[in-house]
Amino acid sequence: MTDPIIILDDLKARNLAESYQLKLTGTLGILLKAKQKGIIPSIAEILLLLEGHQFRISDSLKENVLRLGGEL
Secondary structure, eight states: OOOOOEEOOOHHHHHHHHHTTOOEEOHHHHHHHHHHTTSOSOHHHHHHHHHTTTOOOOHHHHHHHHHHTTOO
């Protein structure tokens, strides 16, 4: 059995989880892993949909995840 991973995007929640040394990832980490495993064809397309629903992401973070996913 693997260690559980908590999915959190909220900074305060992430900081609290880290203070308890819990393993965590965020939405972008899930998207990147899905792209790497061939589950989704494009991170950029999903990010556009998320941004249309008020998902906030900095330009630099967006650029970084797209680069890591081979889309830049």
